[in-house]
Amino acid sequence: MNLHEYQSKARFAEFGIPVPMGEVAHTPDETFALARQACCAVVVKAQVLAGGRGKAGGIRLANTPEEARDHASAILGMQIKGHRVRSVLIDPAASIAQEIYLGIANDRAEARPVLMASAEGGVEIEEINRLRPEAIVREHVDPVAGLFTFQAVRLASAMDLPRKHWRAFGQIVAALVRCFEESDAELAEINPLVITEDDSLLALDGKMVIDDNALPRQPQLAALHDSSELSGAETMAREAGISYVRLDGQIGCMVNGAGLAMTTMDMTLLYGEARGIGPANFLDIGGGARADTVATALRIILSDENVKVVLCNIFGGITRGDEVARGILTACEEVQLKVPMIIRLQGTNADEGRRIINDAGLSGIHAAGTLTEAARMAVDAAENDL
Amino acid sequence: MSILVDENSSVIVQGITGREGGFHTRKMIEYGTAVAGGVTPGKGGEWFEGKPVFDTVESAVRVTGADVSLVAVPAAFAPDAICEAAFAGIRLVVCLTEFIPVREMMKVMHHLNQTGCRLVGPNCPGLLSPGLAKIGIMPGFIATPGNVGVVSRSGTLTYEVVYALSQAGMGQTTCIGIGGDPIIGTSFVDVLRLFEEDPQTEKVAILGEIGGRAEIDAAEFIREHMTKPVAAFIAGASAPEGTRMGHAGAIIEGSEGTAASKIDALRNAGARVAENPEQIPELLC
Known part of the structure; x- marks a missing residue:
């Protein structure tokens, strides 16, 4: 789960990391009031769960409350990478002498978190990593013992940070590691961590990603989930334990297992791309899904009006073909199936599932034997309707 | 064996x-x-x-x-x-x-x-040595004894390929799902090494996904150490890049997580890469 900038910085502050004293506004008038209170220049920052806000014009400096209000009018409602901006953070502007990068994330291969720091912080950090990886210094953190104080010294020294900042920097590194660990984060990043002209360190921007698997034991963080970023279909999927991502193609996919779901999408694109046809969604009904989950999945897929055909590909292990078949029939009773449906059942109880579908005698439902055949049939059906 | x-x-x-x-x-x-x-x-x-x-x-x-x-x-x-x-x-x-x-x-x-x-594992379907032992949740009836080793990050995609191999008359020595989580106990490289050392395994199928760099490591191992033919499939070529925030993941992984980079790495290592998992049997013929 991604946290907004203001949520990440509030969490940082709980662990003792210095952050600007900003507040969130939802309207231009609220922005005006906050900017007037601040008694100084402010930065109006779009709060949206996407990168590239600055380049999209979602971060602007305002010297007066009137200017802040104008910026908020422009930013609120703006679309950034498909996300609508619903709130802005009003931070007092800082005088910046130097920008540092400081982040911590899980290193999968090492099975340990890794701290990364660079004296050249800012938006070009990925470019710096590509061209001069040595400009980013790294320090792995022991998952059981935690951070050793000397590791922060090693980072500060390796990045040539002026000695007068080592103490403050070390405290921020230690706090960030604790924040990362105690939040079950996959990522905690300060970019930039600035040295101000009066020689103090300040976390100007913050990003955190929380491990979804840990949300049950992190209720305080789970409560920060911003459901306004989800569509109705995504909310329905989340509640039913279904993984759903809407895409822009015409073939609605219902599959069990993430790997097979991606493969099914790949197949529709493989046979359909030349004809302008592709997957309308990623959807994984999960392992051992029962009939009601299957019915919910079908409703979610059909809520997308771009869907011209439904492709159901189930390879039963713990998921049973007869349960899937019953779920499809249940859903068909409630939602009128206006588009054709290709069903491919294989594995556990697949024969019984196929019998249930055949006995129901629904029109518009076609059986496929292999994945290749199913994908080709779906592409043909989508094209005939275009 | x-x-x-x-x-x-x-x-x-x-x-x-x-x-x-x-x-x-x-x-x-x-x-x-x-x-x-x-x-x-x-x-x-x-x-x-x-x-x-x-x-x-x-x-x-x-x-x-x-x-x-x-x-x-x-x-x-x-x-x-x-x-x-x-x-x-x-x-x-x-x-x-x-x-x-x-x-x-x-x-x-x-x-x-x-x-x-x-x-x-964790978050894996376990392993199945056809006719000998099944430890986990793979449906037994899809597999037959033979000489192909199958290793995968996925669950049902593994079944798909094992079933296709069995249908083509190509049995398996061991089918193993290593799990889809970020941290897993046994990697592709670990399993490839075991297949390379196993006298009965003559061919290997490897099924990867987008994300992480496990397939890149596997490709390096195939190039340096594998003498047995390898067929591969990478799932997720059609998946759009997720709404990614922050740079730390990209700094660790670079561009190695994409399907294209994994397919290139495996191909350059001498593996035959399928664009459809049902092609795996013919690529191992």
Whole structure:
């Protein structure tokens, strides 16, 4: 789960990391009031769960409350990478002498978190990593013992940070590691961590990603989930334990297992791309899904009006073909199936599932034997309707 | 021959009296796997399907001599269960459990590295050596004995390919799902090495996904060390780049997580890469 900038910085502050004293506004008038209170220049920052806000014009400096209000009018409602901006953070502007990068994330291969720091912080950090990886210094953190104080010294020294900042920097590194660990984060990043002209360190921007698997034991963080970023279909999927991502193609996919779901999408694109046809969604009904989950999945897929055909590909292990078949029939009773449906059942109880579908005698439902055949049939059906 | 398990493997199931554990224990016994017993704290002394239930892995190992454990307990208990098995001298732990926090898995790996125990998983379908043993949830009927080794990060995609191989008359030595989580106990490279060393395995199928760099490491191993033919498929070429925030993930991975980079790496290493998983049998002919 991604946290907004203001949520990440509030969490940082709980662990003792210095952050600007900003507040969130939802309207231009609220922005005006906050900017007037601040008694100084402010930065109006779009709060949206996407990168590239600055380049999209979602971060602007305002010297007066009137200017802040104008910026908020422009930013609120703006679309950034498909996300609508619903709130802005009003931070007092800082005088910046130097920008540092400081982040911590899980290193999968090492099975340990890794701290990364660079004296050249800012938006070009990925470019710096590509061209001069040595400009980013790294320090792995022991998952059981935690951070050793000397590791922060090693980072500060390796990045040539002026000695007068080592103490403050070390405290921020230690706090960030604790924040990362105690939040079950996959990522905690300060970019930039600035040295101000009066020689103090300040976390100007913050990003955190929380491990979804840990949300049950992190209720305080789970409560920060911003459901306004989800569509109705995504909310329905989340509640039913279904993984759903809407895409822009015409073939609605219902599959069990993430790997097979991606493969099914790949197949529709493989046979359909030349004809302008592709997957309308990623959807994984999960392992051992029962009939009601299957019915919910079908409703979610059909809520997308771009869907011209439904492709159901189930390879039963713990998921049973007869349960899937019953779920499809249940859903068909409630939602009128206006588009054709290709069903491919294989594995556990697949024969019984196929019998249930055949006995129901629904029109518009076609059986496929292999994945290749199913994908080709779906592409043909989508094209005939275009 | 097979890798990791065979007909002599003696298996205990941690969570044998649970819904999942019980269901799959029955399926494993039906398949002919030598299930020696199970562990459920507080239910020691009971019996399940004619197998003894113990309170601890240590007592189960002492009485039955089991060398393999299947962990089928909920996420909140699974890290503890894995460590318990490792400390009790279990040689191979297969963990089915989904939704274990990454932070807990990092601690588990730290402890496991101090024992000689190998972990497969978590969040995996387990392994199946056709005709010999099934440890996990792979449906037994899709597999037949033969000379192809199959390794995958996925569950149902593995079944798809194993089924296609069997339909084409190409049996398998061992089919193994290593799991889709960020932190897993056994990597592609570990399994490729075992297949390369296994005299009966003559060909290998590897099924990867977008994200992470496990397939890039696998490609390097194939180029440097594999003498046996390898066919590969990478799922997720059509998946759009997710809404990614922050740079740290990209700094660790670079561009290595994309399907295109993985397909290129495998191809350059000499593997035959399928654009459709049902092509895998013909690529291994």
